[in-house]
Amino acid sequence: MAIPEYPLISVIVPVYNVERYLDQCMDSLVRQSYVNLEIVVVDDGSTDSSGKKCDAWAERDSRIRVIHQANKGLAGARNAGLDVARGDYIGFVDSDDYTLPDMFSTMMRNMQESEADLSIISYERENPDGSTYSNALSGQKMVMSSENAFKYVNMHGYFYVVAWDKLAKKELFDGLRYPLDAKYAEDSPVTYQLFDRAERIVYDSTPLYRYRMTEGSQSQGITDKFARSTGNMLELVRKKYPQNEPYAAYGHLESIVGTYNRIVLAGRRKEWAEFERSARIELRELMPLAESAELMSKSQSLQWRLLTVSPTIYSVMYRCYKRSHPEISSH
Structure with a gap:
């Protein structure tokens, strides 16, 4: 069966009290060079103006779908998006971060060229003073097996267990959801399962995601x-x-x-x-x-x-x- 040149990507965006950053995040998504997107925005019980902003964006762009739900945490919001996603591929973006214009086109191109099940790119951290930082080794592009993914994810300078630097075939998420009992590092158990399920994985160290370092991201409670x-x-x-x-x-x-x-x-x-x-x-x-x-x-x-x-x-x-x-x- 022929693979469509531009298959539908569902981008899941969990939202909770991010009125300060939401517009930049959404603007970066609607301006993606890869246009066949379904942007699933999950308002996870926001108490600020975030929910209204989500609805306003949906009125501006027909690719945006909004779910309003009682607060279930980041994992619950991601799961709600997964449950309704229509795309053949799944990506995540955190609503206080933003993407560079070619992020999803790059990940999809790499995935199709490599016949991979999972595509990973790199990111830069944006500090409160506007400076950026990345510890990824530049100029890296590699196709690997599950076995080697478990090697590189445990080495410095490559990729991490976060959700938002990856594009996955939807079937990798069959029967797989984020653990609701985790308020920190909820990405990791799912990411490890994705590595194990994917037959081929492609990694590109081009930093196309911007992770915004805020007070909230630095003040996680202690958990094991x-x-x-x-x-x-x-x-x-x-x-x-x-x-x-x-x-x-x-x-x-x-x-x-x-x-x-x-x-x-x-x-x-x-x-x-x-x-x-x-x-x-x-x-x-x-x-x-x-x-x-x-x-x-x-x-x-x-x-x-x-x-x-x-x-x-x-x-x-x-x-x-x-x-x-x-x-x-x-x-």
Whole structure:
């Protein structure tokens, strides 16, 4: 059966109290060079003017469909969009972010040229002062199997487990939805399943998405859900892609240490004592794997080993480090 040159893409946009940013997000979508879009906007119980803005945009562009629902969180909004999406392909955009004009045409072209099931591009972070940052290696374009996707997602400089830098064939989402009990890192378990389900994946490091760093995006509460998700990812890799276990182990340890660093900065080590204990055990068990694959620098090895030996000294040193380098994320 012939594949249409411009198949329908459903772009799902969860919206909650983003009146300040919504117009820029929507404008960036209606101006996409790829025009065969269905833009599914899910107003997730907004209490500001966001809901009215969504309706106004729908009146301006017939490709926009609006769903108004009681607040269910980001995962619930994404699921509502998935349930009604008519497109052959699914993409996501967060409503406080925006896209560059060729984002979806690039992802679709890469997908068709590579005969892939999942297409990934890169992004730049836009800071409150207007500066931008990207740690993706430039000039990368590769087609890979599920096996290699689990390698690169656990290495620095490639792609991540977020929802909004990907375009997927709709059938990859059959029976798959975002977990409603997660307020943070709800993307990751679904993204890992997409990697596992896709036979071919194409990655292009061109930064065509703009992730806006706001106060809200920096003030996530402490949760171990991402660490649990990467633990499940590690088990999946052990069973199906064992040759990439060192990469999965490294990615899991990074999520553990990142969570622990947030606990330290919040001064909440006592209430997270059990997490600290299990983190030290996993670091001891898994670090040799990551080190044997030369995935860790000497300084990182020393830092993580300090955590296994003396969490108290580690905590003091990390807090001092963060005072000197507040711009560095908590990893």
